[in-house]
Amino acid sequence: MKLSSVIKASVVAAFAAATPALAEDALKIGVITTLSGPAGYLGQDVRDGLQLAIDMEGGKLGGVPVELVVEDDGLKPGNGRQIAEKYMNDEGIKLLTGIIFSNVAGATVPDIVDNGAIYISPNAGPSNLAGKGCHENYFVVSWQNDALHEAAGAAAKKLGYTKAFALAPNYQAGKDAIAGFKRTFGGEILGEVYTQLGQTDYSAEMAQIRAANPEVVFQFHPGGMGIAFLRQYQQAGLLGTIPMVLSEPSTDAVVLNAVGEAAVGITATAHWNRDFDNESNKAFVAAWDEKYDRPITYYASQGYDTGLLIASALRQTGGVDDIDALREAIRKADFASVRGEFKFGKNQHPVHNWYQLDIVAGDDGKPVAVTKEVLLENYGDSYADQCEM
Amino acid sequence: MILILEQLLNGLQYGVMLFLLAAGLTLIFGIMGVINLAHGSLYMIGAFAGTWVATTTGSFWLGIPAGLIAAALVGFLVEATVIRKLYARDHLDQVLATFALILIFNQMIILIFGRQPIFTPLPEVFYGSIEIIPGLFYPPYRLLIIAVGLLVAVGLYFLINRTRVGMLVRAGSTNRDMVRALGVDVRLLYTVVFGLGALLAGLAGYMTGPILAVQVGMGEDILLATFVVVVIGGVGSIKGAFVAGIGLGVVDTMLRAFLPTILRGFMAPSDADAIGASVSSMGIFLLMAIVLLIRPKGLFAAGG
Numbered sequence: 001m002k003l004s005s006v007i008k009a010s011v012v013a014a015f016a017a018a019t020p021a022l023a024e025d026a027l028k029i030g031v032i033t034t035l036s037g038p039a040g041y042l043g044q045d046v047r048d049g050l051q052l053a054i055d056m057e058g059g060k061l062g063g064v065p066v067e068l069v070v071e072d073d074g075l076k077p078g079n080g081r082q083i084a085e086k087y088m089n090d091e092g093i094k095l096l097t098g099i100i101f102s103n104v105a106g107a108t109v110p111d112i113v114d115n116g117a118i119y120i121s122p123n124a125g126p127s128n129l130a131g132k133g134c135h136e137n138y139f140v141v142s143w144q145n146d147a148l149h150e151a152a153g154a155a156a157k158k159l160g161y162t163k164a165f166a167l168a169p170n171y172q173a174g175k176d177a178i179a180g181f182k183r184t185f186g187g188e189i190l191g192e193v194y195t196q197l198g199q200t201d202y203s204a205e206m207a208q209i210r211a212a213n214p215e216v217v218f219q220f221h222p223g224g225m226g227i228a229f230l231r232q233y234q235q236a237g238l239l240g241t242i243p244m245v246l247s248e249p250s251t252d253a254v255v256l257n258a259v260g261e262a263a264v265g266i267t268a269t270a271h272w273n274r275d276f277d278n279e280s281n282k283a284f285v286a287a288w289d290e291k292y293d294r295p296i297t298y299y300a301s302q303g304y305d306t307g308l309l310i311a312s313a314l315r316q317t318g319g320v321d322d323i324d325a326l327r328e329a330i331r332k333a334d335f336a337s338v339r340g341e342f343k344f345g346k347n348q349h350p351v352h353n354w355y356q357l358d359i360v361a362g363d364d365g366k367p368v369a370v371t372k373e374v375l376l377e378n379y380g381d382s383y384a385d386q387c388e389m
Numbered sequence: 390m391i392l393i394l395e396q397l398l399n400g401l402q403y404g405v406m407l408f409l410l411a412a413g414l415t416l417i418f419g420i421m422g423v424i425n426l427a428h429g430s431l432y433m434i435g436a437f438a439g440t441w442v443a444t445t446t447g448s449f450w451l452g453i454p455a456g457l458i459a460a461a462l463v464g465f466l467v468e469a470t471v472i473r474k475l476y477a478r479d480h481l482d483q484v485l486a487t488f489a490l491i492l493i494f495n496q497m498i499i500l501i502f503g504r505q506p507i508f509t510p511l512p513e514v515f516y517g518s519i520e521i522i523p524g525l526f527y528p529p530y531r532l533l534i535i536a537v538g539l540l541v542a543v544g545l546y547f548l549i550n551r552t553r554v555g556m557l558v559r560a561g562s563t564n565r566d567m568v569r570a571l572g573v574d575v576r577l578l579y580t581v582v583f584g585l586g587a588l589l590a591g592l593a594g595y596m597t598g599p600i601l602a603v604q605v606g607m608g609e610d611i612l613l614a615t616f617v618v619v620v621i622g623g624v625g626s627i628k629g630a631f632v633a634g635i636g637l638g639v640v641d642t643m644l645r646a647f648l649p650t651i652l653r654g655f656m657a658p659s660d661a662d663a664i665g666a667s668v669s670s671m672g673i674f675l676l677m678a679i680v681l682l683i684r685p686k687g688l689f690a691a692g693g
Contacts, residue, residue: 041504203399204646224602
């Protein structure tokens with residue numbers, strides 16, 4: 001009895017402390033994201049980027065006081081859907097965002113938009129929702145999944161490589177990655193290897209690469225798998241022998257930090273980088289560095305951009321009561337994206353530039369991504385034509 | 390030929406890593422009758438503690454005792470507070486409780502180190518690769534792992550077969566109740582065994598840090614393969630864990646390395662890659678099924 005009352009008291013205290021100055025009428029934005037497990041840092045950065053945009057406007061977006069309601073989907077599609085239903089039905093939330101992974105988005109987004117709510121994706125951009133499955137209430141701030149890897153293929157082609165070796169985990173996103181790379185690369189693929197999802201040892205693959213002796217290696221291994229892959233690539237003596245071209249998820253700031261010097265010399269591709277020279281980005285990077293003691297990732301930039309986009313729309317509508325007006329306002333994309341030029345394509349996915357980055361050793365020896373040049377200008381995605389809206 | 394030799398070494402390296410984890414797990418399961426899902430968490434704790442000390446002090450070698458001690462301490466603590474209450478309960482309760490431990494440890498690591506994977510330093514000596522025989526270049530760090538794994542195997546052999554503690558361990562895994570009836574302090578024995586298992590898991594965790602990623606949930610990735618090793622080797626048998634660990638490591642590596650190439654010989658490359666990838670990821674489980682078909686209690690089951 002005593003224990004339970006102590007728990008009850010501390011729970012009440014915790015809630016009281018967590019929600020100090022919330023105005024009763026703050027507009028709620030529903031955030032469904034992945035915070036647990038090895039991929040938890042992705043969701044954490046998206047959430048914190050979005051929160052940063054709100055904090056920088058003093059608790060408001062576009063002059064409207066807002067409050068984030070955040071729940072962890074645990075990378076389970078079923079959870080994502082449940083959380084969305086709770087947000088919409090119990091809390092009357094009409095504006096949702098936050099999903100990191102395409103499998104969660106695939107199960108959750110159709111439910112949200114069919115319910116008349118608006119969903120803005122800060123990360124996942126699966127192909128089925130970009131083409132025939134596009135919807136007027138569904139916006140993507142980040143990118144369409146394939147475009148990430150199409151940029152890498154374009155980079156390999158531009159650098160003059162003709163023979164590539166491609167590796168990715170044996171699951172949908174892995175297959176899409178290699179397909180996207182091949183679409184823009186156009187050269188010969190000497191080997192296409194599908195590794196196991198969650199694989200930790202890549203020595204067998206290293207030997208295969210060495211035996212095939214390609215001009216360039218493309219690999220897509222998100223999170224810890226990619227860190228292991230890069231370190232083992234270096235330890236096998238392949239780094240510096242066979243160049244590697246990577247898509248954006250393989251070289252985020254957290255991965256670079258964990259990999260260390262094993263990443264130096266790699267060619268990366270991205271739609272955003274810390275060193276972008278525009279006012280919006282400078283303000284964002286400065287605010288992040290002041291508030292957080294951890295590397296700034298492109299996930300954070302996408303969360304922040306989502307915040308700016310919502311702010312631009314709310315500034316026009318003043319609220320979410322008129323969904324049609326809100327949709328029109330979002331479609332204008334009248335905000336200063338930290339990546340520079342930004343507009344929505346026909347399927348409400350971004351049309352923006354992709355860049356080539358070089359991974360070089362920084363002053364402290366740790367790898368840093370430096371922006372080299374524009375790779376693909378005003379690039380949309382391969383599915384926009386299939387979208388009828 | 391050289392490619393095959395290189396893959397054999399890779400398989401051996403993966404195998405000794407599995408052995409380090411499986412040795413502890415099989416003793417805990419065999420002697421104490423506890424299914425410890427949180428064994429992967431001890432592996433993770435060893436990796437985080439060791440890496441943290443190594444990065445702070447700048448010395449890779451100081452990380453080893455740190456990882457070992459941290460994992461063993463947490464092991465003792467877990468045994469005393471949670472596992473001890475589970476000996477008499479059925480396996481379902483044990484699975485539930487140790488699964489809860491996984492969640493708790495993962496969350497604690499997030500609170501202390503954050504969600505980001507951390508960087509693991511490697512001493513200069515281990516950079517690049519060395520030529521073992523003409524034409525065969527191999528990363529020296531992997532050789533170190535193989536050496537450490539084999540040393541531990543030899544050490545365990547002497548501990549189990551030549552010491553009094555080892556005798557009790559052997560007796561315990563053969564017939565637990567008889568050992569208790571003979572007046573041996575089983576509780577102390579259990580604590581020692583659990584601590585030893587945790588120690589080995591911590592060692593495995595720290596040693597793999599520089600090859601893999603030190604991050605939350607790293608233990609769960611390898612836990613499944615470890616349980617397969619325990620089952621194939623026979624519950625409670627260190628010898629079984631060693632043979633099955635190495636065997637599994639080699640089979641897994643060989644399948645991944647050569648199956649797609651072999652299949653390409655008589656089918657379309659895209660089919661060969663797809664089928665090769667699927668079959669090689671099933672490989673260790675197929676092996677387990679075959680072994681269990683022939684020897685239902687595993688290769689070297691203790692207690693007959």
